[in-house]
Amino acid sequence: MKIEDIANLTGVSKSAVSLALNGKPGVSSETRERILQVSEQLGYTSRKRSGSAKDAAPGTITFLVFASSGLVEDHYYQQPFFRELLHHIEERCRNRGYTLRFATASADSILSDARHFESDQSSEGVIVLGTNLNRSQAADVLRTLGPHVVVLDNCFDTVDASFVQINNMLGAYQAGEHLYELGHRQIGYIASDARIHNFDERRNGFIYALKERGIEIGEERTFVVAPTILSSQESLKTQLADYLRNGGVMPTALFCECDYIAISAIKTLSELGYRVPEQVSVVGFDNIAEAQVVTPELTTVHVEKERLAHLAVDLLVDNLKQERSVRLKVTVDTRLVVRQSSAPTANETE
Known part of the structure; x- marks a missing residue:
């Protein structure tokens, strides 16, 4: 049984089947459930299935997102910025010998979702997308998830944890x-x-x-x-x-x-x-x-989305391998790219 067979039976693309079987975002929950049911009925075994410790591959890192209304929503991965960031994170994980799984929780129930995720024990470390977390939420999440966590795209100086952020x-x-x-x-x-x-x-x-x-x-x-x-x-x-x-x-x-x-x-x-x-x-x-x-x-x-992604993965992997207790807060500088939407003004004076 091949992925192509499952795609034909469920009426979706091969890429959608691959996303569902590997626990990645990009397909609806209904489609994912249909694909998983068909694959189980046909005896197909994927390399990795999300959601339980027994299915998680050795050397697994989780990318955890607390979604909310506004900016970082359930379909955050469809937004260009996060899509590019995810690509670089997954690539870096693979280069460092880890598989990447995805998990989404609700920003409205951060503590309960974080506790549920921590008890799952299905990955060695966690990269938290901290874009829409405030200081109190970030502190609660990190306190719950334990030491092997890096927060990406945010930083709070008074929280004892590792962060990688944009300047x-x-x-x-x-x-x-x-x-x-x-x-x-x-x-x-x-x-x-x-x-x-x-x-x-x-x-x-x-x-x-x-x-x-x-x-x-x-x-x-x-x-x-x-x-x-x-x-x-x-x-x-x-x-x-x-x-x-x-x-x-x-x-x-x-x-x-x-x-x-x-x-x-x-x-x-x-x-x-x-x-x-x-x-x-x-x-x-x-x-x-x-x-x-x-x-x-x-x-x-x-x-520098690629640099941000690499730093987050490397910081977490080094922490896992060396059991470092020192937290790091890393800030990545930016640069201006001048194109055609800005020009000298023709009618202003000092």
Whole structure:
């Protein structure tokens, strides 16, 4: 019995069968259950099945996600940033001699889900995607899961654990510096309506860069939108209209807390009749693949996703092999990638 046979019997692709049999995200729970039932009925044995200690292969690392509404949802792996991050994590695990399994829990029941996961004992170590965890939640999770844990994409200095994070403040600072050097002074900020540690740090870095140069962004030039929509957003149109109606001057540049927001902003501005970058420059953050597909190509802050993934895996594996008791907090710097969505302003003065 081959994977192709199971695919034919269940009416799905071979890749979907492979994902289900190996406990990876990418298929719905209903499809996964159907595939597993058929494979069991036919006596097919996969290399690895998720969910129990007896099925877990030796040398298994778990990628654990606490999903919530807003940014990191159940289908987080479909988002470009996390999809790329996962690819590099799985590749690094394989290179270090480990298999990677995936687990998703609810951010609304962190403690109970963490206890349930810890009692499962089906992997040697855990990489926790900490993107949407606050300090209290992170501390609870780490206290429950034990010593062999690394938190990725977040960091809290007062939590005794290992973290690997983006230098969000530096990246946003670089964006602010870039727009200032292009001559922009009327600068707006587009924030996510779902707040996480990364976005707060980016806001701090961007404001700091402008404040150093004598510029302040008032609340009236701060707009708030959904962070995971690539199409134009009516809410941004409404906010811009209200701002202009109340005597505001259209910003000549907008910094967005992530590339999703930036791409959505470009499309919204286009529908409103504004040309990017001739009238409004737009800068994003993350450098996802879609940044080069949008027109104009997006100026953005590049996040070293491969480096982040490798550091998280290496830190965990070294901890497992050497039984290290010392925790490390690693911050990976960013770099600005200048493309066509930002340009010098033609009509501003100091």
